Amino acid sequence: MAAEKPDKRSDKGEVWTPPPPGRHVYDYPRPSVTVDCVVLGLDADDVKVLLIQRGVDPFKHAWALPGGFVRDHEELDAAARRELREETNIEDVYLEQLYTFGTPDRDPRGRVITVAYYALAKLSDYRVKAATDAENVGWYPLDRLPALAFDHAEIINRAIERLRGKVRYAPIGFELLPPRFSLTQLQRLYEIVLERALDKRNFRKKILSLGLVIETDELETGVRHRAARLYRFDKKKYERLLKQGFEFAI
Amino acid sequence: MAAEKPDKRSDKGEVWTPPPPGRHVYDYPRPSVTVDCVVLGLDADDVKVLLIQRGVDPFKHAWALPGGFVRDHEELDAAARRELREETNIEDVYLEQLYTFGTPDRDPRGRVITVAYYALAKLSDYRVKAATDAENVGWYPLDRLPALAFDHAEIINRAIERLRGKVRYAPIGFELLPPRFSLTQLQRLYEIVLERALDKRNFRKKILSLGLVIETDELETGVRHRAARLYRFDKKKYERLLKQGFEFAI
DNA sequence: GCCATATGGTGTACCTTGTACACGAAGCAG
DNA sequence: CTGCTTCGTGTACAAGGTACACCATATGGC
Numbered sequence: 001m002a003a004e005k006p007d008k009r010s011d012k013g014e015v016w017t018p019p020p021p022g023r024h025v026y027d028y029p030r031p032s033v034t035v036d037c038v039v040l041g042l043d044a045d046d047v048k049v050l051l052i053q054r055g056v057d058p059f060k061h062a063w064a065l066p067g068g069f070v071r072d073h074e075e076l077d078a079a080a081r082r083e084l085r086e087e088t089n090i091e092d093v094y095l096e097q098l099y100t101f102g103t104p105d106r107d108p109r110g111r112v113i114t115v116a117y118y119a120l121a122k123l124s125d126y127r128v129k130a131a132t133d134a135e136n137v138g139w140y141p142l143d144r145l146p147a148l149a150f151d152h153a154e155i156i157n158r159a160i161e162r163l164r165g166k167v168r169y170a171p172i173g174f175e176l177l178p179p180r181f182s183l184t185q186l187q188r189l190y191e192i193v194l195e196r197a198l199d200k201r202n203f204r205k206k207i208l209s210l211g212l213v214i215e216t217d218e219l220e221t222g223v224r225h226r227a228a229r230l231y232r233f234d235k236k237k238y239e240r241l242l243k244q245g246f247e248f249a250i
Numbered sequence: 251m252a253a254e255k256p257d258k259r260s261d262k263g264e265v266w267t268p269p270p271p272g273r274h275v276y277d278y279p280r281p282s283v284t285v286d287c288v289v290l291g292l293d294a295d296d297v298k299v300l301l302i303q304r305g306v307d308p309f310k311h312a313w314a315l316p317g318g319f320v321r322d323h324e325e326l327d328a329a330a331r332r333e334l335r336e337e338t339n340i341e342d343v344y345l346e347q348l349y350t351f352g353t354p355d356r357d358p359r360g361r362v363i364t365v366a367y368y369a370l371a372k373l374s375d376y377r378v379k380a381a382t383d384a385e386n387v388g389w390y391p392l393d394r395l396p397a398l399a400f401d402h403a404e405i406i407n408r409a410i411e412r413l414r415g416k417v418r419y420a421p422i423g424f425e426l427l428p429p430r431f432s433l434t435q436l437q438r439l440y441e442i443v444l445e446r447a448l449d450k451r452n453f454r455k456k457i458l459s460l461g462l463v464i465e466t467d468e469l470e471t472g473v474r475h476r477a478a479r480l481y482r483f484d485k486k487k488y489e490r491l492l493k494q495g496f497e498f499a500i
Numbered sequence: 501g502c503c504a505t506a507t508g509g510t511g512t513a514c515c516t517t518g519t520a521c522a523c524g525a526a527g528c529a530g
Numbered sequence: 531c532t533g534c535t536t537c538g539t540g541t542a543c544a545a546g547g548t549a550c551a552c553c554a555t556a557t558g559g560c
Contacts, residue, residue: 226554
């Protein structure tokens with residue numbers, strides 16, 4: 001039978017939660033339930049994922065997704081956001097439930113079912129320490145992931161699949177870019193995520209024909225060549241069109 | 251605090267599982283975890299969902315999705331299939347994880363997190379008792395659902411959304427039809443699920459151009475007009491094409 | 501100031517795909 | 531034999547996707 005105490009909460013930095021005075025007794029065994037977050041960000045040439053280095057066993061020193069136990073009266077989404085905030089200081093990101101992983105032995109401590117989420121972050125907003133130093137949180141490019149704890153590699157794969165499948169039919173790519181972006185940046189995003197080259201003129205024609213990105217009067221700065229015009233995504237308009245049955249597609 | 255024993259297993263027809271000799275004691279409260287299945291079937295003019303009538307509190311006599319508690323060493327998918335088999339005699343259907351619902355008070359017995367699945371069944375294979383009589387399992391058309399237990403109405407809505415979103419980009423519609431079907435049946439399927447009329451000639455042109463439905467030498471029987479030719483879905487070919495990057499789309 | 505370098509920004513011709521639309525053929529029932 | 535019902539088929543036009551090249555504009559070095 002599985003261990004009865006898989007959830008040493010100190011594992012997850014919840015030292016401020018005092019252990020309850022009473023124990024919790026049930027007629028049948030119950031799993032622990034956790035949330036894990038795949039935070040994806042976009043670099044110049046890569047999709048990157050945010051990982052934290054575990055400080056405790058199991059998988060001490062291994063890299064893992066930010067996540068932790070769902071509290072007794074907490075919504076699952078809220079638990080995911082809380083863990084993100086506590087472990088990585090990330091807030092206000094696009095967050096969506098991904099899949100629930102419950103293979104009985106996925107956690108050596110016992111039965112732990114995890115509800116995985118994925119988040120899309122503007123990488124520039126979260127310049128956590130570079131992954132190459134001794135810091136315990138970092139962005140890793142997908143093709144150079146370190147050894148990962150639990151089944152987290154599988155969870156990341158599923159997040160990427162979801163991103164790839166969804167980016168063409170929902171305007172979620174904008175969540176990976178700063179509020180003002182150039183069309184070239186946007187095109188790079190699609191090229192990186194979809195892993196294929198796109199034609200510049202056709203891409204611009206298509207994007208502009210949707211009428212959802214608005215030209216601003218700002219220009220790119222800090223480049224040593226002609227500066228690109230910046231655009232913004234018109235979320236309000238998108239939501240209006242959505243209600244009328246509009247379908248986003250790239 | 252929530253009730254400590256939400257999972258009276260007798261609720262779910264597991265009387266054959268003897269209560270364990272020992273109690274289960276944990277340092278922190280744990281939720282119960284269940285699976286629920288939205289089984290969708292296709293009638294002449296409707297999508298229907300399979301419901302069971304609850305025999306015990308809470309929501310005694312109310313209609314609900316088939317489902318129940320995940321066992322200690324059981325995969326989530328396996329739990330969903332087991333519950334389907336136990337409660338509705340349905341086996342060998344297309345089954346896919348849908349979403350996990352965990353609002354703290356969604357079950358009056360305490361914290362119960364449910365991993366929802368949706369299944370697509372060939373309605374003709376499962377002529378359970380009609381929903382209008384006193385039987386405790388029945389197919390209900392989506393627009394005439396009875397009052398539902400827990401948050402099961404919300405779960406059903408999400409299943410429909412998923413079906414609608416997916417049917418155009420994955421060949422899952424075939425799971426709702428018998429192995430041999432007419433193109434008119436297939437068209438009806440899409441019309442019902444997508445809730446819009448399709449042009450017969452254009453639909454046939456499109457479907458046949460995919461090269462995934464194969465003409466058989468069988469004809470429809472039992473109709474009082476010219477019989478339609480029957481086709482079958484070429485799953486093998488689809489899987490081959492998938493690996494080559496083919497994208498199904500209607 | 502001028503040149504080299506790098507990216508920004510633009511239009512047209514063709515091809516493929518989607519859409520609108522109507523009628524004779526086949527089979528059964530009476 | 532007639533009437534009814536569904537089957538099964540093709541064409542013309544519109545829309546959208548694709549392939550493709552060059553001048554403009556900014557910076558930095560000389």
